[in-house]
Amino acid sequence: MSYDLTDHQLELLARVLQHGGVLSSPFGHSDEDTLLPALHDDIAALEEMGLITVTPHAGRAEGETLTLTEEGYAALDMT
Structure with a gap:
């Protein structure tokens, strides 16, 4: 299946892949790139x-965990 992904969305999928398919937020350094509004949209x-599943931590303010799905791996040609 082909997905119409932006460069930012592809980069986010690649970041999750780099972390073994599971990435927990905050995703960067405090006040640098932690869940910016555009990142929320992506x-x-x-x-x-x-392409991913999102699991909130104890509270929404505590961050969340992103996990690549089989479709997410496929979008990165990792099947």
């Missing part, structure tokens, strides 16, 4: 496409 879009 995460929501990737989840809607079924």
Whole structure:
């Protein structure tokens, strides 16, 4: 299946892949790139496409864990 992904979405999928398919937030250094609004949009879009699953930590303010799905691996040609 072909996905119409932005460069930022592909980069986010690649970052999750670099961490063994599971990436927990905050994703960067405090106040640098931790869940910026655009990153939230990319995460929501990737989840809607079924490329990642998002699991909130204890509270939404505590961050979340992103996990690549089989479709996410396929989008990165990692099948």
